[in-house]
Amino acid sequence: MRLIAVQPDMSADRFLNLTRRQRLCDRLFQQLLPKLLIVNPGNGFRLRIFHASPGQSLQKYCSSDHVRKSASQLWKLLSDLLGEDVKKKNVRSLIENFCSNLYNKSQNRSPSPPSSKSKPRHDLSQAPEYDRLYNRTDELATLKQWILTENSRIVTLTGLSGIGKTALARQLVEQIQDNFDRILWRSHRKFPNFNALQSHIIESLAPPPSSQNPSITNSLNSDNSMLDHLRSHRCLIILDDFQETLTPRELVGNYRPEYQNYGQLINEIGQLPHQSCLLLLSWEQPLEIAALETENPYCKTLQVSGLDKLATQILNARKLKDQKKWSELIQLYSANPLWLNLIASTILDLFNGSVQEYLSYPTLFLGDLEPILKQHYQRLCESEKILIQWLANQEKPLKITQKPPELLAVKDFLKAIQSLTRRNLLEKSSGLTLQPVIKQYVNHLIR
Numbered sequence: 420m421r422l423i424a425v426q427p428d429m430s431a432d433r434f435l436n437l438t439r440r441q442r443l444c445d446r447l448f449q450q451l452l453p454k455l456l457i458v459n460p461g462n463g464f465r466l467r468i469f470h471a472s473p474g475q476s477l478q479k480y481c482s483s484d485h486v487r488k489s490a491s492q493l494w495k496l497l498s499d500l501l502g503e504d505v506k507k508k509n510v511r512s513l514i515e516n517f518c519s520n521l522y523n524k525s526q527n528r529s530p531s532p533p534s535s536k537s538k539p540r541h542d543l544s545q546a547p548e549y550d551r552l553y554n555r556t557d558e559l560a561t562l563k564q565w566i567l568t569e570n571s572r573i574v575t576l577t578g579l580s581g582i583g584k585t586a587l588a589r590q591l592v593e594q595i596q597d598n599f600d601r602i603l604w605r606s607h608r609k610f611p612n613f614n615a616l617q618s619h620i621i622e623s624l625a626p627p628p629s630s631q632n633p634s635i636t637n638s639l640n641s642d643n644s645m646l647d648h649l650r651s652h653r654c655l656i657i658l659d660d661f662q663e664t665l666t667p668r669e670l671v672g673n674y675r676p677e678y679q680n681y682g683q684l685i686n687e688i689g690q691l692p693h694q695s696c697l698l699l700l701s702w703e704q705p706l707e708i709a710a711l712e713t714e715n716p717y718c719k720t721l722q723v724s725g726l727d728k729l730a731t732q733i734l735n736a737r738k739l740k741d742q743k744k745w746s747e748l749i750q751l752y753s754a755n756p757l758w759l760n761l762i763a764s765t766i767l768d769l770f771n772g773s774v775q776e777y778l779s780y781p782t783l784f785l786g787d788l789e790p791i792l793k794q795h796y797q798r799l800c801e802s803e804k805i806l807i808q809w810l811a812n813q814e815k816p817l818k819i820t821q822k823p824p825e826l827l828a829v830k831d832f833l834k835a836i837q838s839l840t841r842r843n844l845l846e847k848s849s850g851l852t853l854q855p856v857i858k859q860y861v862n863h864l865i866r
């Protein structure tokens with residue numbers, strides 16, 4: 420007898436590792452390993468059992484006597500595990516049904532539609548709530564197109580602190596939640612390492628104990644991989660504060676040692692077929708995402724920018740004066756809603772709400788913005804600091820070719836540009852330039 424397990428794009432060794440997570444397969448492998456042959460022809464995932472007549476290639480592996488004895492042990496083992504009387508004539512269909520339910524190879528919905536079988540479970544208990552949010556109509560339309568129409572598997576929202584990533588994701592989830600069987604919102608800040616995060620997600624997505632075959636399904640549910648869950652239900656997982664997983668004071672994108680395995684998971688979620696979406700919110704763009712995006716249509720990044728015209732509504736709600744000066748204020752603070760709210764408080768406190776009086780002041784006041792900007796600045800490596808300080812001293816945007824020879828070696832200069840861009844600290848539209856607030860902060864530091 421041969422038991423052959425097949426999965427595309429996966430080496431036999433790796434498949435064996437993954438399969439070990441399944442208790443059924445654990446037991447099968449432990450007890451029947453000498454009789455198992457694992458191959459990888461790369462044409463879809465299924466489990467096949469069939470007999471080989473004595474004298475065929477199987478004899479390479481064991482004698483026909485041994486095969487007969489093992490077969491009867493196997494029937495017994497499978498009967499115990501599946502809760503059905505397994506015989507030679509029904510073994511194939513029982514195993515195949517079981518495995519196809521387990522792995523749910525359909526790229527769309529699970530074989531028995533999840534929504535009809537299991538109630539949607541949406542856990543937004545850790546999603547922040549906001550009093551009043553103005554609708555970012557364009558961004559919401561783009562995100563809905565990516566997630567609902569194009570079935571994107573990983574969507575990343577990047578942008579500086581306070582730009583509105585969490586608020587935008589919150590609005591999005593409100594509008595698309597009915598399309599998902601499972602929704603889970605978590606922040607990376609709550610997890611000390613990758614394993615803790617991954618186990619928590621798997622546990623949260625696992626279905627509640629089933630009344631049918633509880634001995635099997637319960638143990639299997641807890642051992643499924645994240646990808647199994649993303650396949651068997653349409654899940655939306657929102658993971659906020661992704662930058663917490665990355666090492667500060669190095670060029671952007673290197674994981675902290677305790678998050679080393681994250682990149683592999685991101686690659687799997689981006690590349691392997693499933694029906695779910697991972698929404699990452701981050702100050703900085705993950706390296707895998709930057710790479711995946713270039714060739715994978717299922718991975719997208721939205722660089723969240725300021726509120727644009729909606730920013731006036733913030734100033735209006737704060738009852739600031741001198742409306743004709745608002746656009747100047749909005750431009751100075753890059754329409755960043757948090758920055759605008761903070762500076763609005765300062766203007767109300769110190770200038771009786773007069774934007775004109777505040778702007779007549781010669782320097783851009785940072786006040787409560789300083790600790791926020793400091794968090795970003797402290798994450799930079801030395802070459803980025805050199806570059807940002809040089810740019811903070813420039814009056815006009817610079818061309819990439821205008822680097823003074825003594826500033827940095829070309830290689831370090833280009834890497835630093837790329838890194839600062841991925842941290843959303845450098846603008847490149849009309850040459851290299853910094854947002855006024857960033858420029859002010861850096862200049863203030865170096866004086």
Ligand SMILES: Nc1ncnc2c1ncn2[C@@H]1O[C@H](COP(=O)(O)OP(=O)(O)OP(=O)(O)O)[C@@H](O)[C@H]1O
Pocket residue numbers: 549551552553554555578579580581582583584585586587701702756757760
């Ligand atoms: N669309 C919006 N309409 C009104 N206010 C907004 C909007 N988006 C963001 N804000 C305001 O800006 C503040 C910061 O937004 P948010 O928490 O989403 O920023 P963030 O990008 O997630 O920042 P961080 O990276 O620090 O978590 C919010 O508390 C809210 O007051």
Ligand SMILES: [Mg+2]
Pocket residue numbers: 584585586659660700
């Ligand atoms: Mg946030």
